[in-house]
Amino acid sequence: MKPLKKLSTTLITATMLISAAPGIAHAAETSIYMNPNAGITKYWQTNPTTFGQPLTKENCVKGKGCEQLFENGLITWNTRNGVKALTGADKAKAFENAGGIAKFGALEGDSWNNTYCGPIVTTWDGTTRHLVVVADSAKSKAGSSIDLNSTEGIQWKKDRATSGKCFDAVPETPAEPTDPTQLDWSKATYVEKNQALVLMTDTTAYVIAADANGTPKAGATAFEVPFIKVRGIDALYSEMGYPIAAPVTHGTVTTQEFSGGTYTFDTAKISSYDGKPMYPTTSINIEGAKVLAKESPWYTFTGNFQQINDHLYVEDIGDTLFVFNSNDGQATEMSQALFDEYVKNPEFFGKLGVYYYNRESGYTSNTFHPSEGTTLEVNPSYTASFKYVLRNDADLKILKQGYIDHEPAWDLQDPATVDWSKATYTDYPGLPGEEGGALYVQDHNTWIIIKANADHTPVAGAKAVRSQWLGTSALGQDRGTWTQSTEWEHGDWNGYPEETATLGVPVAEAETVVENGVTYQTQRFEHGSIKWEVPSSRLATQTEEVKNAVISLDADAKETLEQWWIANVDWYKPQAN
Numbered sequence: 001m002k003p004l005k006k007l008s009t010t011l012i013t014a015t016m017l018i019s020a021a022p023g024i025a026h027a028a029e030t031s032i033y034m035n036p037n038a039g040i041t042k043y044w045q046t047n048p049t050t051f052g053q054p055l056t057k058e059n060c061v062k063g064k065g066c067e068q069l070f071e072n073g074l075i076t077w078n079t080r081n082g083v084k085a086l087t088g089a090d091k092a093k094a095f096e097n098a099g100g101i102a103k104f105g106a107l108e109g110d111s112w113n114n115t116y117c118g119p120i121v122t123t124w125d126g127t128t129r130h131l132v133v134v135a136d137s138a139k140s141k142a143g144s145s146i147d148l149n150s151t152e153g154i155q156w157k158k159d160r161a162t163s164g165k166c167f168d169a170v171p172e173t174p175a176e177p178t179d180p181t182q183l184d185w186s187k188a189t190y191v192e193k194n195q196a197l198v199l200m201t202d203t204t205a206y207v208i209a210a211d212a213n214g215t216p217k218a219g220a221t222a223f224e225v226p227f228i229k230v231r232g233i234d235a236l237y238s239e240m241g242y243p244i245a246a247p248v249t250h251g252t253v254t255t256q257e258f259s260g261g262t263y264t265f266d267t268a269k270i271s272s273y274d275g276k277p278m279y280p281t282t283s284i285n286i287e288g289a290k291v292l293a294k295e296s297p298w299y300t301f302t303g304n305f306q307q308i309n310d311h312l313y314v315e316d317i318g319d320t321l322f323v324f325n326s327n328d329g330q331a332t333e334m335s336q337a338l339f340d341e342y343v344k345n346p347e348f349f350g351k352l353g354v355y356y357y358n359r360e361s362g363y364t365s366n367t368f369h370p371s372e373g374t375t376l377e378v379n380p381s382y383t384a385s386f387k388y389v390l391r392n393d394a395d396l397k398i399l400k401q402g403y404i405d406h407e408p409a410w411d412l413q414d415p416a417t418v419d420w421s422k423a424t425y426t427d428y429p430g431l432p433g434e435e436g437g438a439l440y441v442q443d444h445n446t447w448i449i450i451k452a453n454a455d456h457t458p459v460a461g462a463k464a465v466r467s468q469w470l471g472t473s474a475l476g477q478d479r480g481t482w483t484q485s486t487e488w489e490h491g492d493w494n495g496y497p498e499e500t501a502t503l504g505v506p507v508a509e510a511e512t513v514v515e516n517g518v519t520y521q522t523q524r525f526e527h528g529s530i531k532w533e534v535p536s537s538r539l540a541t542q543t544e545e546v547k548n549a550v551i552s553l554d555a556d557a558k559e560t561l562e563q564w565w566i567a568n569v570d571w572y573k574p575q576a577n
Contacts (some may be wrong), residue, residue: 024196030553032057040068042237051075063126065106069096080124088112092135094142095121096215104130104145109347110153113372115262117166122148136265138250139304144168157310162482183222190214193238198228206227209242209259223247226254227265227280228516235279238295239288241502260288261329271370274376283329286313292331293322298357299333314339325352333357334366338378338386341404342368351375374399378515382407383547401545403537410444410538415464418448425490427458427503431527431557432564438505445538446471447485451505465506469521469532469549475541485550496569499551502561503528527557 032054034041040058057141060066065078075085083109086092088465091111098104105125110198114120117139123130131153132146146153146167156167159468167271183206184339185244188199190210198208205228209220218358223243227235246382261284266275284292290303293315301322320337324331330352334342342349353367353375357462368376373393381387384406388397420439427437436459439452443466450464458464462492473485481494485502496510502524512534513520521533540546553561565572 006129006243007208014254019242023210034058034068038066039077039083040066041074043085044068045068051085059101061102064101065126065298067101067106069093072106076101076106078124078126080126081106081108084109086121088134090119091119091121094134095132098132098143098145104132114139114166114334115327116145116164117168129553131167132169134284138248138255140168161311164283164285171483184224185216189233189234190548191236194236194240194242195243196236198225198233198236200229203229223256225256227256229276230265230267230277231279235280239284239291240282241287241291258288260291261285265269284324284331285324285329286324287311287323289324289331293324294323296333298355298359308343311402313345324351330350332366335379335380337384338366341386349378350374356517385539386541401536403536403539405539407539412446413441413443413448415448415450415466418450418464420452420458423450427454428491428497429488430504431502431551431560440470442471442474444471445475445540447474449505462505463507465509467523468510468534472535472540472546476546483546497564498556499528499553501560502553503530503551504559528553 009452034044035058036056038058044054047402049247051073054068054070057070058066058068065076065081067076069092072089072092073085073087075083077083085500086107087093087110095104099139103125104123106123108122108124108129111119111121114131115135116139117131117137119135120131120133123132127300129148131146131148133140133142136142144166148154148155148157154168160166169433169439185199185201186207188197190197192562195210195212197208197487199206199208199222205225205226206221206222207225208566209217211217221328223246225236225243226247237460240263243258244254245257252266254263254265254267255394256263256265259349261282263280263282266278267375269278270276271278282288286305289305289348293301293305294304299317299320299322301315301317303315305315305322305324307313311325311327313326314334315322319335319336320372321336322333322337323342328351332352335528348370349368350370351368355367356365357363363460365377365378365379368378370376370390374390376387376388376390378386381403386404387401388404390400391397392399421488425437425439429438436453436495437457438449439458440447440449446466446468448466449469451459451462453459469504470485470488473483477483484500487498488503491501506523506525508524510523513522520576521530521532522532523532524529530549531550533547533551535545537545537548564573566574
């Protein structure tokens with residue numbers, strides 16, 4: 001390790017490092033040394049309020065990596081994973097108490113809610129991967145761990161889709177199952193889609209596997225299913241089948257194993273619609289996935305899956321697949337092209353969501369859940385690409401959007417080869433009242449523009465210049481929208497000239513600048529200039545993706561525009577300087 005530089009003769013404290021970060025308030029003093037060149041320190045400096053003050057100095061274990069414990073989490077580093085963080089004081093302490101970096105190596109990412117084990121992290125110790133449980137749940141206990149490449153780990157990954165259990169599940173003491181001979185099943189309701197009988201009592205509900213005649217199967221066991229008494233038989237989803245174990249309750253949360261997966265019912269989560277506990281959530285197993293596949297309203301699946309890896313199962317009927325992820329306990333339809341993207345970048349997509357299909361238009365859409373409380377909607381776009389929008393579930397706020405771009409490289413036209421006799425003419429660009437205007441042609445997401453005479457011919461000696469700002473803005477033009485490209489070409493809604501049109505034609509190629517990580521284009525026009533935030537993708541077309549440019553008119557052009565409005569618009573009031 002390289003020698004650490006000292007700041008004069010004083011230790012570099014966490015407070016000093018916070019103070020050095022622009023715009024960050026001073027924190028409470030701590031004497032714990034933090035290496036200013038370490039990746040952990042640099043990561044912590046980006047958001048010290050999230051992690052709080054350091055509780056330990058950086059601890060490095062040869063071959064495994066380095067870690068440092070903070071008030072509200074843990075940050076680790078190794079050469080394979082880079083810098084990763086575990087947020088939450090209790091989870092960080094659970095990881096440390098279980099053995100920390102010395103036993104498990106460095107984090108591969110933050111914790112997530114595993115279908116079988118609850119809140120977990122995975123790690124790499126230089127030789128193998130570990131799974132570590134970092135919080136107690138109905139499924140497992142904080143501190144439990146397994147080497148995922150060990151014989152035990154491999155067997156657990158193979159069996160978990162069927163067993164639905166963690167490798168070290170919390171010991172359960174469920175209530176004794178009810179003897180079906182003690183219940184009057186003649187008063188029960190037969191639910192054909194579940195092959196089950198449901199018997200309601202004054203206080204609860206019982207369910208038992210049934211045959212096609214609506215009678216209990218020989219040797220079947222009846223189990224209490226409390227959530228049916230609260231939410232009704234509608235909560236008994238077809239893919240879940242019938243109960244195979246008694247409910248297990250921890251606090252307000254009850255879990256129960258069914259033939260098709262696991263129900264989770266939380267009486268503390270109340271529906272704003274009817275004031276009752278919300279419908280239970282489900283995590284299906286391979287048997288539940290087979291039922292869902294056969295019930296697809298869009299395609300004919302058989303439920304005969306091919307196992308792709310330790311957690312993905314698919315049925316392929318051509319361009320469309322039915323996909324089951326045993327890690328998530330979720331399944332859905334998707335195109336082959338989208339499945340290829342999903343396999344390449346599973347962390348980007350997260351848990352499987354819902355598939356939408358419109359038979360008339362052919363429109364399709366898939367949703368995913370990259371993290372708790374967020375939904376990622378993915379739609380086919382152009383010829384081979386996908387558009388995505390990530391929203392917060394609570395308020396539908398867009399958190400991120402963009403494209404997975406697989407379109408061929410664009411061969412942009414040489415402006416010198418444009419046939420201007422086939423171009424579009426507009427007389428708005430330029431100073432109000434000025435003779436002539438501009439000609440333009442669309443070239444992918446750009447316009448090629450040249451100054452024009454009133455007879456729709458290029459001005460002698462004029463140079464054709466490309467504008468990505470106007471060309472991209474035009475792609476978002478639709479009925480009922482009025483983009484900046486529309487203003488440049490037609491003025492405002494009343495046909496009056498505005499700053500956009502007064503700019504005139506571009507006279508220089510756009511230049512790219514990056515400020516605070518954001519890419520902008522600046523471009524000089526006849527009578528001013530623009531500064532425009534460039535979309536993250538060349539495929540962006542929608543108004544929510546394409547930002548408006550900031551327009552800076554030259555002083556004389558601004559005065560000319562002002563005088564035109566004063567002279568021609570009765571209701572206009574001059575703007576105060």
